[in-house]
Amino acid sequence: MKHLYRLFAMMIVASVVLAACGTAPVATQAPSVTEPSAAPVATEPAATAAPTTEKIELVYWSMWNEKENQAMAIQEAIKAFESANPNITIKVTWNGRQNQTLLRNAIASGTKVDFMDQDADQVAGGMVAAGQGYPLNDLITPDFEDIFVPSVLHMFDVDGKTYLVPYVYNTAQFFYSKDAFDKAGVTPPQTWDELLAACDKLNAVNINPIAVESDIQGYNAVYFTYLLARLKGPGWMRQAAYDKTGEMWKDPAVLQAAQMSMDLWTKGCIPDVSKGYKWPQAQETVAAGETAMELVGSWLPTELVKATGPDFKWGSFNFPEVSGGAGKSTDLMAFMLSYMILKDAPHPKESFEFIKFMLSEENQKGMVTAGLVGVPRKGVAWPANIADSQTAAETATVVFGEGDGLQGADAELWVKVIRDPFNDMFVGKLTPEQFVEKLVADTATYWKGK
Amino acid sequence: MKPRASMIILFLMPAGLFYLALFLLPAAWAFYYSAFDWSGFSDEMTFVGLGNFVKLLTTDPIFWSSFGNTLKIIFVGGFFTFTLAFLLAMLLNSGIKGKKVFRALIFLPNVIATIALTTMWSFAIFSPRSGVLPNFLKLIGWTSASKFLWMSADHVFWSMLIAIVWINVGYFVVLILAGMDRIPIEFYEAAQLDGASMIQQFFRITLPLMWDVLTVSVVLWSISAIKVFEFPFAYMGAGEDPNLYTIGVYLYIMGFGKRQPIYQLGYATAIGVLMLLLIIVVSIFVRRLMQRESLQY
Structure with missing residues (x-):
């Protein structure tokens, strides 16, 4: 009931400005949005999570709209992951750029979400700052750490704890x-x-x-x-x-x-x-x-x-x-798009396995091909029209986020x-x-x- | 209890309960949350008492500039909205042919989606690149005027206000026309026989006899102007221009962040509470200011 009234209170705050308006506010498309087109298929092999027969549903809230190129690449990767892990299914909510705000409301009403994605600056200032992130230090192995170009994995660490895993790299x-x-x-x-x-x-x-x-x-x-x-x-x-x-x-x-x-x-x-x-x-x-x-x-x-x-x-x-x-x-x-596992995620380890899978060479290539974006994994060629940006990323001496x-x-x-x-x-x-x-x-x- | 009273209570109860559960109780909770520093992400809330209000009123210049913009909409926008609405209403009421068609055309902006209207005004009309207005001025040879930057930081608020007035005029034309329509035509005929000018007729007959309609219209305008949100929000497009912030937009920015991770729900709620108080004060003020003896006719 407390959660319900808290949600109502949020709605009232919003309704103070929205109620008198004929239509709901239009969420402005971020300047970085790309147009949908045919998405390539992420290739195998798919990573397998820890062997278990327990049926698991991972709940993923995404910043993409379902028909965007990047979302299509993610959907293909999900299919491959589910196929390699028959006991795991991933339920995605495609929220678009207001993902974090919508997620906040969902958390307030008691909804359980395993992991989400959004611009790293925004998540660092939002979910992470609010203590909603799951520290990944115990899950990050040296091998995994080694796949990233310099400085990006720990860019948004807080007190030595890593909460965010970047998967798209914009310079x-x-x-x-x-x-x-x-x-x-x-x-x-x-x-x-x-x-x-x-x-x-x-x-x-x-x-x-x-x-x-x-x-x-x-x-x-x-x-x-x-x-x-x-x-x-x-x-x-x-x-x-x-x-x-x-x-x-x-x-x-x-x-x-x-x-x-x-x-x-x-x-x-x-x-x-x-x-x-x-x-x-x-x-x-x-x-x-x-x-x-x-x-x-x-x-x-x-x-x-x-x-x-x-x-x-x-x-x-x-x-x-x-x-x-x-x-x-x-x-x-640099502007990173990152994954974050939620503090109260029912399945943090399985979520991390999926995130690792998304950072695999095949899926990073899939993201490059589908979204025509840069990625933080070493050795994956960025699209030709931003090849100079890849050089900048690989030779960066310091990487910092928006507003230093x-x-x-x-x-x-x-x-x-x-x-x-x-x-x-x-x-x-x-x-x-x-x-x-x-x-x-x-x-x-x-x-x-x- | 008289049977009639119990019946009234019984019939009002379903709606009353809904109103209580879905508006009054959450609104009371909103008052409660305005006393906390709270991001909305978790149960972690810090009681700050009136701290949010003190911060708003003493150390937040953006709140005051948003407040200033809201006042400009109420007064400057209101002046032009009602002036144009009266002029158009009188024109439509002057026996012009096709009154209903014109009335529908003037009202039309009210049924078009806000995003379409903001796109039209910002891109199709005011844009220095693709706008009809600068290109038209250029076409007629008024080059200096064609270079006026309607969407620049200095002028963007006023260009938005023009659009807001244009949209709202139609709504108030309809209300004012309804008020004018019930005034017996004989009053005007008698005035004309006595040699009254159009202006005299307006101030001596039209205005006094539809004063109640005008009062309601001004209250409605004031409330909608204080709460105005979607047009400035959409007019900002992909950016977050404080030059366009109204109290409502600032509430949203502080509580929901748009593209920024500013999640101060307690603070935003305090803005909402101030908005509510402002609406109550302005409504009472306008009603008192416009109170006149009711004319029977």
Whole structure:
């Protein structure tokens, strides 16, 4: 009854805003969603879980929609797994991108779920932070650990405990049209100055240098995160955010990072009209050949494949180094999609066996072929249009999540205090000086409120 | 107990019980949860008393900007909605041919899905790339106006408000027309014989005789404006633009996170409680403000 009323209470909170509205709110599709098409069949051999004759049903809540390519690859893998483990069936609920939120409501009403998947930053800041994760340290063997490219398996560890197992790897880089770069005689910039010089060359041949979706705060804040990571090194931004006085933001590098990001507008890298773009209009200009590049995740070539056609020549390069900065150009921001077993999962070991199976070479290849995405398993070739991203992932010196890991650690702090004010500055509502002042003041206020 | 009273209670009981179980008790629980720091993921709740309300009112600038946006919708949006609704209602009531057809057309946005409307306004009308409006302005040679960025951070709220007004006008036209229709035509004929102008007729006859309808309309508008959620939420598209936050949207962001793992259900519930209190206060205020002696005719 308590659970029931708790669920009702959640419904009431939602209904306060929803009840008067004629239709339910439309869950916005994530920018990284890909269109469905024929999914390849995951190949055998399937892993077998611990031998037992007990009939087991694993309950899996997924972030995919049933007809998406990745979901089809997962369904094929499930069939293969069930075939190799006749006593196990897997019951999937395809929730789409609101998976974690729906799962929270389900947990509140007493529903038992074995494992789920979602963007790692989101799960780290949600289920894991709420203590709903099942620690996997005892299940992870050295062999299993060895299959991953560097730094990704333990990216979201909490106090030495691993809760998340990544199975899709997206890099945050500049994605560019090779044809546009060739036309302007530009090679991938290695330094910030080279990036600005590339803008001049591209403008000279009437190609807009950089596409920006002004309404996607998460995309634009990548500039600030990377600039601070290049100037002060990865991890510094997170430290500054956790300084309860806000004083760390007064470091001259913060204002420098803000001003450098604004230089992109004033020096002609980003056309002013971008301030009026709403996703996906800016990225469509890349597909149309009007703009050369965009700082975004490695899902972009796949997301634009209908507009570009399969022959579009994509390249990607890491965010450039900044002269005199502490960070390296090989320090990489990444967005992982991960599995997590729930703390109260009825069958954690069997769930882990399935997750291991999904990380097998065959199924990782299946995911690459179906979703045209990168994967964290070593030795599995990524799709050709993001081959540069695989190099970036394999040579990464440090890998960090959105907002230098802040989104997973304290999303409210990241979103309200840093990301959204940065975007306001980036699209011209604040000056860099005002932005820094706001950072200092709002950080102190945020921690005071805590 | 009189038999009549017991019958009334008996007949009201099924609906009353449903209302009690499905709304009043959960609402009471919502008040209870607003006093806790609670993510909603587990039973782990920390009692904070009025802490959520104190935080909201003293250290949360986004709540206040969301509140400000809500007020803009109520007052600025309300002013334009009712002005346009009255103008259109008077036009329709002036003996124009095809009144029912026009009324249906004006009401049409109310039956179209919000996502379709937001897509139409943000992509098909305002977009600098594909929008009808900038392209039309360009076509007629008004180049400077065609470069106005309706969807930029500076203007996106006002562009949304235009769309909200456009959608709601039809609904209030129907209500106002219903009020106008019951005013005897003889009143206007007599006024015209006495030489009253259109404006005088409006202020001396139309407005006073449909004051009760107007009062109800203003209360309905105020409540829906305070709760407005789906249009700004859908208008944000894939992003989460605080420039478009209303109290309702901010509640959702804090409680359900959209794409972010912000799961502060206790805090979000406190926002919901404030919303409820705001609705009660505004409803009483509007009713008091618009209280007039009832005219019989």
